[in-house]
Each structure stands twice: as C-alpha cells, then as structure tokens.
Amino acid sequence: MPAYDQTRARIEDYFDRTATKTWERLTSDAPVSRIRETVRAGRDRMRALMLSRLPEDLRGARILDAGCGAGPATIEMAQRGAQVVAVDISPQLIDIAKRRLPTDLHKQVQFRAGDMFDPELGQFDAIIAMDSMIYYTADDIGTHLAALESRVSGPIVFTVAPRTPALMAMWYAGKAFPRSDRSPVMIPHAHPALARAAKDKGVRSTLRPVDRVTSGFYISEAMELRA
Template sequence: MTYEATRARVETYFDRTATRTWERLTSDAPVSRIRETVRRGRDEMRARILSRLPQDLRGARVLDAGCGAGQMTAALAARGADVAAVDISPALIGIARRRLPEDHRARVQFVAGDMLDPDLGSFDHVVAMDSLIYYDATDIGAALTGLTKRARGKIVFTVAPRTPVLMAMWYAGKLFPRSDRSPVMVPHAPERLAEQLAGIGRLRDLGRTHVGFYISQALEMSG
C-alpha cells in the first residue's frame, strides 16, 4: 500500500470514525480499564520523547508531526518552542486548538494536512509520536529522508515494535472495539529498521514503553 493510500485510511479513522474516542482518551474523562492503560502509556512515551529535547526551547522551531489532540504541542510550547502542529485530521486539529492554553497560542501554528509537506519549512527538531506506526520501512525511510534535509537537530519518532504480546493483541482485536478500531499498524524490529535506514543516518534506540495495551518503541535519527 502506498504512503498516500495509508494516509487516507488514517485520515478516515481519526477524522470520521474515532474522533470522539480519541478526544476522550486524550482528556481527563473516565475511560475503560483498557483505554486507561493506553492513556498512561501515551503519557509515558510523551515524557520519553520530550526528555530527548532541551528543557529550554525558546527560539527553536519544532515540528509536531501528527499532533493529534495536541498534548505534545502544548508541552513543546510550554518550553518556549515555536511549534508547527500538523495532523491529517481537521477534527483533531480543532480539538488541539481549543485545548491549547491561551498564553501558548502565539507560538503555535496549526496545520491540517500532510505532516511531511516540504512547504512547512525547516525545523530545529522534529517529533512524531505514534504517527509513523502505520507505515512500512520504505515509507518511513522516505519520510526520514525528507525530514533530515529540513531538520537541524533531532528527529524523535515511534514505531510499533515487533513483539509477541503486541501482535497477539493486534490480531485479537482487543485494543479498541470493532466499531472504532485503529488502522493496521506495521510492526518493526528496531535492529532491522536501523539496517534498512542506514543510508539516511544513524538510528538510536531510545527504549520501549509498555503499559498494559499500549506498546511503542522510541527511536532517534541523527545524520
């Protein structure tokens, strides 16, 4: 499946099928025990990614690629970054914009569209939390090739790791109810992915977050 076709499937899911699910998941509203583990896992992964960036981001321009409901965007803006918050889903962009604290709004540019669009310009850092998990190694390689040309600093992103536990949950369809199940994730072994992307740069394994039904692997690309 091409990058464009996968992107279209992801847009349909987040913008039409599961907007309310993700709005609730990324809030403080009560959720099921399964979704509570996903919420806590995402919080832990966000902290892991943010730990790779300077605490003081004043003067830095950061791309939040696949910003979703805006939790990462708000954290980056709180550190003083000028953030390009991009997501394929206009509905999620609307949620992120409404939730952003007033005192951060001057530092954030929200864009509904392709997170890889070169017209977004250049950046000091790029973060892509759980927004490349639906793509194969070829598409991830193409994404990183473009981003490395436009990023002066770190590119920190996540993939779905190839683990027996994740694959069992995935095939069993337990992550979400059938009515709003996520698009199919493409699992990757970090070592194998590093080999496949060696021509782009050095891939550093930042560790795995596994909290209940949330499993994700953090990676960092450097030239």
C-alpha cells in the same frame, strides 16, 4: 508513493469518521475504561520520554509536532518556549488541539491539517512524531526520514510498534480479518531492519532505539535519528 498515500487516506478516514470522540476523551481527564486508562498512562509516559530528548529550554527553536493529535506535546513544547508547527491528518483533531491551547501560547503555535511530511512546512530544529508513523512500512518510514533529515538541524524522535510476538499476532489477525470499521493496522518493526531501510533510502545519521513503553494494551518504542 501510492502505498503511503493509501495508508494516509485510511488513517484520515478512521480518525475523522470513527475515532475522534474516543481520542478526545483519551487525551483528556474524562473517565475512561480500565483498558483505556492503561493506554492513557502509556501515552503519557511515552510523551514524557520523547520530550526528554529535547532541551528543557526551547526558546528560539522551531519544532515540528508531526501527528500532533489533540496537542498535549504541542502545549508542553510551547510552554518551554518553542515555536511549534503542529500538524495532523485529522481536521477534527486539529480543532480539538486548537481549543485546548492556552490563550497565552497562541502566538507560538501554527496548526495545520494535512500531511505531516509536507516539505512546504519548512525547516526545523527538531521533529517529534509520537505514534503517527506506526501504520507505515519500513520503506515508507525510511523514505520520509531521508527527506526530513535535510530539513532538521537536531533530532528526529518518533515511535514505532515494536516487533513483539503479541503485536505480530495482532498484525497477522488484522490482515486475515479486515473490517471496514477497524482502525488501520499497525506495522511492527525491529530496530535493525528499520535502520537498514533508512540507510537504503539515503539516511546518513544514525538511527538508535531510545526506550520502550509498555502499559497494558499500550506498547510503543521510541527511536531517535541524530547526527
């Protein structure tokens, strides 16, 4: 999958070369700009929404945190009793997540730097992927949902950038004016087209929209694949 591999390489380069310090502050209690405060608040709301799709008691469950970043969702799922496999493309973000993990949860979390879709990660009871699939095409997302479907007994909860006029304008601007130091461009998706792409790739379960979170400069939509 050359398109997927190229996008993944750009994301890894961006987070390890440009954005690590920004994301370390954004995902902490450190003071940030007013704009980033809206992003932080939006991400907090989205994380709570996604985790609400999982049982409160996760003892005995093995969960993949795909694109775990600095690890806030990893911590909460481990606190609920889950065994968490926390994967991120950025080794530097994995290092931050390791440092932030409370000592009493170390035995419940396995960290990996690399491809969040690696089949060698094994089988899971649930998968969450918060804002880690927002850079990929519908075909790429459909392909990976089809592969993940056979490896999970419960829901796959993930986010996409919704196809709104504002985000579409940003998307086209990003294509017209590429800069080597800018973040990878999000690809907006509408649920019907994404559901069709998933079905075309062999996904059997139903892909449903959950809810949308808008907070200033943060806008993201949660989707759920569940049999």
